[in-house]
Amino acid sequence: MSRIKRWLNMHGKEFNADGTLKDEVRQQKLFRGSDPGAIDSYARRCKAEYDEWKRLDETDPEPWPVYTAYDFFTAEEKRQFNPDGSLNPKYVQEALDKGISEGWLEEMERRKKFEVDNYNRVSEKHAEQGINFGAWQMRGRIGNSTTYVQRRQQMEQDLRNFEDVDSLPFDKDTVF
Missing domain, CATH: 1.10.287 (Helix Hairpins)
Known part of the structure; x- marks a missing residue:
């Protein structure tokens, strides 16, 4: 999924597909008493971010591994x-x-x-919405497996240090 698509999902209510501030949003902000200079500054900063994300999409697209x-x-x-x-x-x-x-x-x-x-x-x-669900799920699985290994290593250390058995993350008889 492109960065631009994610950017539009985040800012699409206020900005057009080309990254410019919608005219009705500008009018609402003026009506609420916002400073015109502040509105222009906000619009420029967001447009600059949009342009950078677009450039990155074109020059360095994000990998999108497909999981089933x-x-x-x-x-x-x-x-x-x-x-x-x-x-x-x-x-x-x-x-x-x-x-x-x-x-x-x-x-x-x-x-x-x-x-x-x-x-x-x-x-x-x-x-x-610009989210790679499969990659997100896979990262979670990989994270869980590394967390398990780390917790097990910590438990081994805790046992060597004679920690209270009630404070251990696993039952010591089932792990070793």
């Missing part, structure tokens, strides 16, 4: 489901052989398809 709902499936879900949320025929046969009902398999598929459709809707809505 499938990228967030667990390993087991990837074995069971196709990227669109439908059940993998091989998995269906395995499940039926194990005695899992067809009704339950249909329900699993219905739920996963709903999850995939929901991810796609949310991703599309966020993209309209």
Whole structure:
């Protein structure tokens, strides 16, 4: 998503698509008693920011990695489901052989398809606002995994320092 699109999402009520202050906004500000020089200064600063963001879009576009709902499936879900949320025929046969009902398999598929459709809707809505939903979700997952490692390392240190067990982030018997 372009920086300009994000800028317009933030300032679009006051500014035109070319980054200039809307005439009716100028008139409202004058009517409220704002100083004309202050209005012009505000309009110039915002237009300069707009022009800089536009230049950056043209010379150094931001990367926009595309993630699908499938990228967030667990390993087991990837074995069971196709990227669109439908059940993998091989998995269906395995499940039926194990005695899992067809009704339950249909329900699993219905739920996963709903999850995939929901991810796609949310991703599309966020993209309209200049937000890469998939990248945001992925950063959260990566952040959670590094946080876990850091908390675990801190817990190991706390145990070596004989800290009170109640103050530890995890149960010491389940971590080590």
